Every structure is written in C-alpha cells, then in structure tokens.
Amino acid sequence: MGDLIWILVSAAVVNNFTLAMFLGLCPFLGVSGKVDTALRMGAANIFVMVLTALAVWVLNTFILPFAPYLRIIAFIIVIASLVQIVEMAIKKLSPALFRALGIYLPLITTNCAILGLAIFSTNRGYGLLEGLFFAVGGGIGLTIALVLMASMRETLELADVPDFSKNMGLVLILAGALSLAFMGFAGLFSSAA
Amino acid sequence: MSPARKPPPSQELIKGIWRENPVLVQLLGLCPALAVTNSVANSLAMSAAVLFVLLGSSLLVSMVKRIVPGDVRISTYILIIATFVTIADMVLEATVPLVHKELGAFVALIVVNCIILGRQEAFASKNSVGRSLLDAIGMSIGFTLTLTLMGAVREVLGNGTFLGHPVFGPSYEPWVIMILPPGGFLTLGCILLVFSWLKRRGEARAKTTPAVAGTVVREAA
Amino acid sequence: MTGPAPAPPAVPKSASALRLIGTLGGFGALAGLLIVAAFTATQPRIRANKAAALAAAIGEVLGAPDRYDTLYVSGDALSRDLPTGQTAETAEAVYLGWRDSLPIGYAVVASGSGFQDNIKLLIGYDPATSRLIGMTVLESKETPGLGDKIYKDTTFGAQFSQVTAPLVGVKTGQGTGRPNELVMITGATISSRAVIKAINTTLERVGPLLLAHQKELPQ
Numbered sequence: 001m002g003d004l005i006w007i008l009v010s011a012a013v014v015n016n017f018t019l020a021m022f023l024g025l026c027p028f029l030g031v032s033g034k035v036d037t038a039l040r041m042g043a044a045n046i047f048v049m050v051l052t053a054l055a056v057w058v059l060n061t062f063i064l065p066f067a068p069y070l071r072i073i074a075f076i077i078v079i080a081s082l083v084q085i086v087e088m089a090i091k092k093l094s095p096a097l098f099r100a101l102g103i104y105l106p107l108i109t110t111n112c113a114i115l116g117l118a119i120f121s122t123n124r125g126y127g128l129l130e131g132l133f134f135a136v137g138g139g140i141g142l143t144i145a146l147v148l149m150a151s152m153r154e155t156l157e158l159a160d161v162p163d164f165s166k167n168m169g170l171v172l173i174l175a176g177a178l179s180l181a182f183m184g185f186a187g188l189f190s191s192a193a
Numbered sequence: 194m195s196p197a198r199k200p201p202p203s204q205e206l207i208k209g210i211w212r213e214n215p216v217l218v219q220l221l222g223l224c225p226a227l228a229v230t231n232s233v234a235n236s237l238a239m240s241a242a243v244l245f246v247l248l249g250s251s252l253l254v255s256m257v258k259r260i261v262p263g264d265v266r267i268s269t270y271i272l273i274i275a276t277f278v279t280i281a282d283m284v285l286e287a288t289v290p291l292v293h294k295e296l297g298a299f300v301a302l303i304v305v306n307c308i309i310l311g312r313q314e315a316f317a318s319k320n321s322v323g324r325s326l327l328d329a330i331g332m333s334i335g336f337t338l339t340l341t342l343m344g345a346v347r348e349v350l351g352n353g354t355f356l357g358h359p360v361f362g363p364s365y366e367p368w369v370i371m372i373l374p375p376g377g378f379l380t381l382g383c384i385l386l387v388f389s390w391l392k393r394r395g396e397a398r399a400k401t402t403p404a405v406a407g408t409v410v411r412e413a414a
Numbered sequence: 415m416t417g418p419a420p421a422p423p424a425v426p427k428s429a430s431a432l433r434l435i436g437t438l439g440g441f442g443a444l445a446g447l448l449i450v451a452a453f454t455a456t457q458p459r460i461r462a463n464k465a466a467a468l469a470a471a472i473g474e475v476l477g478a479p480d481r482y483d484t485l486y487v488s489g490d491a492l493s494r495d496l497p498t499g500q501t502a503e504t505a506e507a508v509y510l511g512w513r514d515s516l517p518i519g520y521a522v523v524a525s526g527s528g529f530q531d532n533i534k535l536l537i538g539y540d541p542a543t544s545r546l547i548g549m550t551v552l553e554s555k556e557t558p559g560l561g562d563k564i565y566k567d568t569t570f571g572a573q574f575s576q577v578t579a580p581l582v583g584v585k586t587g588q589g590t591g592r593p594n595e596l597v598m599i600t601g602a603t604i605s606s607r608a609v610i611k612a613i614n615t616t617l618e619r620v621g622p623l624l625l626a627h628q629k630e631l632p633q
Contacts, residue, residue, distance in 0.1 A: 022228035069453040119298040172382030180375040276445040280452040287459035
C-alpha cells in the first residue's frame with residue numbers, strides 16, 4: 001500500500017504532471033484567470049484519466065502483447081473514443097455541466113496529459129492498481145497546477161507590467177517560479193533509515 | 194477562389210520560420226519545447242522526429258485530401274500522424290538508443306502535438322502537395338531553430354557544455370536550474386519576452402515609416 | 415406557367431456510412447502495413463542494442479566475464495526457464511557470469527525510490543562471501559550536480575568492489591573500518607541512502623536464492 005501512496009503523491013506533487021513532467025501544458029497555459037473553470041477542467045481531466053488508466057491496462061494486458069507496435073495508435077484511438085463517449089454522457093446526464101465545460105471537453109483529446117499518462121504508465125510497467133493511483137495522482141497534480149495558475153493570472157490581469165510582456169512570456173516565467181516551488185517537494189518520501 | 198490570392202510558394206516556406214513560428218508565435222507544441230530542450234542533442238533529435246512526422250503527414254494528407262470524407266477527416270489525420278510517429282519512434286530506438294531514452298515518452302507524444310494536427314487541418318487538407326511540403330518544411334525549420342536555441346541556452350548555462358563539449362573552463366559552476374524543469378519555463382518565457390519586445394519595436398518602427406510595397410498578405414487560416 | 419424547376423441547391427451530402435467506414439478501414443490497413451514494415455526492419459537492431467547495453471553493464475559489475483547465463487527468479491529458486499505467465503520483459507532476471515569456465519558472481523537488478531524518482535541499479539554479488547563486486551546505475555533521475563553523483567563520483571562507485579552486504583551508510587570521516595561500511599556522498603546523502611536501501615532490500619530477498627544456486631554449481 002505504501003508503494004501505491006508513493007505513486008499517487010509522487011505524481012501529484014513531487015513529480016507534478018504539469019510542472020515537472022511537462023504534460024497538460026495546453027490547458028495550463030490557456031486557462032483563463034478563473035479558478036472555477038480551472039477546477040472544472042481539472043475534474044474532467046481526472047475523470048478521463050482514470051478511465052484511460054483502466055483502458056490502458058486492458059490494452060496492455062490482453063491485446064497489445066500480440067502487437068506491441070500498435071501501441072501508439074491503439075492508445076490514441078481509445079482516448080479519442082473515451083473523450084467522445086464522456087462528452088455524450090455528460091451532455092445527456094448534466095446539460096448544465098456540459099455548457100459549463102463547453103469547448104474544454106474535446107480539447108482533452110489532444111491534451112498530452114492523457115496520452116502521457118498512458119505512455120508513462122506503460123513504460124514503468126504499472127499494473128491495474130498502480131495505473132489507477134498514478135492516474136488519480138496525476139490528475140490531482142494537474143488540477144493543483146491549473147488552479148494555482150488560474151488564481152495567479154487573476155492577479156496578473158491587474159498587475160502593472162510593461163506592455164510588451166502582457167502575454168505568454170510572463171505566464172511562463174510565473175510557471176517557472178511555480179515549478180521551482182514544487183521542486184521543494186523532492187525527497188518527501190525518502191527514508192531516514 | 195482566385196489563385197492570385199495565394200502568396201508565392203517561397204512564402205509558404207519562410208513564414209514558418211519567423212512570422213508564423215509554430216512555437217513562438219502560434220504557441221503550439223510547447224510540451225516538447227520545454228521537456229526535451231535540456232540539451233542541444235535532445236533538441237535536434239526531437240526536431241528531426243517532428244520534421245519526419247510533419248513532412249510525411251502533410252504529404253500523405255495533401256495527396257488524399259479529396260478522397261477523405263469531411264466527417265472522418267480528423268480521425269484519419271490522427272491515424273496518419275500516429276503511423277509516422279510510431280515509425281519515427283522505432284527508428285530512433287534502433288539508431289540512437291541513448292537519445293531515445295532521454296526523449297522518452299515525448300516522441301510518442303508528437304501524436305498530440307498541436308503543430309502537426311494544426312498544419313493538417315489548416316493547410317495540408319486545403320492546398321496542393323507542393324505547397325503543403327513547403328509549409329511542412331518551413332514549420333519544421335522554425336520548430337528546429339526555436340528548440341535548438343532553447344537547448345543551447347539551457348545546456349550552456351545549466352551544464353557548461355554545448356553538444357557535450359565543455360564551453361567554459363573547469364571553474365565554471367553550472368547553473369543547474371536551467372536543465373531542470375523550472376529552467377525550461379524560464380528560458381521559453383524569456384525568449385518569448387524578447388521576441389515580443391522585438392516585434393513591438395518592429396511594429397512601432399513600421400508605423401513611423403511609409404508603407405513598404407510587398408508587405409505580406411495575411412494568409413487566411 | 416413555371417419554368418423548369420430550379421436545380422436544387424448544392425448541399426454537400428454527408429458521406430454514406432459505408433464510405434466513412436471504408437475510408438477509415440483503408441487508412442487503418444495502410445497504417446498497419448507501414449508500421450509492421452518498420453517494425454520488422456528495426457526490431458533486430460533494437461534487440462541487439464538492448465543486449466549490448468545489458469552485456470556492457472554486466473561486464474562492468476562482474477569484472478569482465480567471458481559470458482553470462484540468464485536465470486529467472488521463479489518462486490524461491492532460480493531457473494533457466496521463464497516462470498509461468500511471465501515474459502522476458504516482466505520476469506525478474508539475474509545473470510551468472512563465467513570466466514575461464516569458473517562462475518565469478520551474479521549480477522542482480524536493484525531498484526528503489528531515490529530523492530527525485532526511482533533509481534535502478536545493477537550490482538555484482540558473490541553469495542559465498544556476501545561481497546559486492548561492482549555497481550552501475552541503470553536509471554536515475556536524481557538532481558544534476560548533487561544526486562547524480564551516484565553515477566558520476568568515481569570514488570563512490572569504486573567502493574562497491576570492496577564492501578560486504580548488508581551495507582551500512584556512514585558519512586565521510588565517520589567510518590570505523592568495518593567491511594560493510596559505505597561512505598556516502600557529501601551533499602547527496604539521501605540519494606546515497608536510496609542506493610544502499612535498494613541494494614540491501616534486494617539482496618535480503620534474492621541473496622538466499624543466489625547462495626542456494628551457487629552451492630549447486632560444479633566447483
């Protein structure tokens with residue numbers, strides 16, 4: 001169990017999906033200065049990630065051993081289909097949520113965090129439980145990064161910075177500072193023995 | 194649909210380098226730009242992989258654009274891109290295993306790199322094979338230049354080497370943060386700031402000088 | 415009197431389901447063909463690279479053997495066959511090195527969590543004397559300039575040909591001269607401890623199997 005907790009915490013803070021592993025940067029940098037939207041985006045991502053982890057385990061265990069070269073194609077097809085299904089399900093079950101998420105849902109398909117999750121999970125040889133914990137941890141990490149960046153950008157809107165810097169450049173430098181801060185989490189689980 | 198509206202072919206090649214640089218202007222493909230630029234060798238390898246995938250995909254998509262029904266075009270493009278990415282991944286693993294290990298999952302992540310899919314959707318599916326090829330080459334060159342610049346800055350400052358060869362003397366204390374994740378963000382951020390400042394200065398200068406003939410026509414997306 | 419009916423507006427017809435499936439299927443087949451071709455072309459080279467890397471690592475930790483046997487951990491014994499239900503990639507392997515027809519030691523993979531992420535090592539081990547023969551780092555993402563000294567610091571690495579297991583880490587200058595003491599890297603004690611812990615836990619588990627196997631070898 002300790003190993004599983006390490007996988008989750010590692011993916012969430014120590015090796016944060018966005019700030020350390022550079023996955024999910026499109027929503028991270030594109031997110032508006034609204035913490036609310038960021039939370040919803042993060043939640044949608046966690047949901048899709050968990051489903052993806054499940055699907056990846058099924059693929060890796062039963063289908064891909066026969067055709068390992070089809071890995072990338074199989075993953076992307078599964079992810080695209082999953083997102084499509086999730087979108088249809090949300091549309092039917094909760095139109096309000098669907099309206100709130102709007103454009104973000106289809107964008108999850110090209111979100112490198114989902115495919116990145118699938119590939120990292122496979123490369124590290126994670127089983128079902130490990131993959132699920134990895135997905136949840138990664139999703140939480142992504143959400144934390146999104147929410148932090150959104151709240152920082154809310155303040156950035158009102159900041160008194162030179163005109164030419166009012167673009168992605170400043171956001172990236174902020175992200176760098178955030179990434180630096182998260183480096184402090186390294187060594188969180190190291191044993192004292 | 195007047196052909197006269199299209200810019201000259203050389204423009205398709207050049208636009209990807211500066212004016213429509215995929216990373217600096219369109220802000221696409223940032224994941225690899227930050228993740229694998231901790232050394233020049235890695236940047237070059239990633240650029241080579243992207244060049245291969247972009248060229249191959251643009252070529253194929255432009256050749257088959259008439260027979261692909263609109264409803265499934267995105268799925269088809271993704272299928273084509275995934276094929277080339279798989280091939281690139283395998284070739285890299287066979288020829289340069291150490292570099293392939295450093296690039297890790299990011300070769301496979303080229304599949305969801307918005308640059309590739311973006312170029313198919315915006316250009317290759319609507320233009321001739323020749324123009325699509327030029328567009329792909331131009332974008333790849335722009336991508337390569339940007340990544341190499343980032344890789345150079347990060348490796349020289351963060352490791353004291355360029356392509357593995359020491360640049361400074363042995364007493365140089367490397368600025369280690371540059372080859373770690375925060376360094377990636379900071380480097381790209383600074384490059385974007387400089388780029389934006391240069392652009393502003395260029396625009397301000399253009400405003401004060403009379404309009405020059407041959408100002409480029411903005412290509413409709 | 416109306417003239418001929420105006421031509422219906424040119425509405426792009428949504429392609430029939432058959433055409434959609436046909437297109438996707440066709441491209442799928444093409445994709446499959448290309449990938450299989452690339453696969454058959456690159457696989458031999460990839461396998462050769464992996465074998466060469468493994469051989470180099472084993473050579474480094476066992477002191478240049480002539481050849482090595484691959485054995486798999488199967489339950490609580492070593493065997494030459496893959497354990498049921500596992501492949502060459504998933505099974506845990508140890509490597510027995512030979513020189514001049516004599517066994518010179520086992521190479522074992524040890525892994526554990528380091529400062530930043532997991533560390534993977536290959537160690538050379540002689541069960542009869544509980545002595546380590548060598549150590550090389552296979553995978554590490556430790557902090558450059560600090561933790562990465564576990565593979566860059568030659569003094570640290572050189573210790574692994576003299577110590578006995580189980581290892582005990584000591585800080586520089588605090589050693590008492592016992593054979594199982596390993597001097598940790600100043601400024602990288604956590605990464606050093608991770609290395610020690612990985613080796614100790616693995617040898618605790620696999621050591622008895624190696625000892626039992628070694629006893630059965632022709633001397």
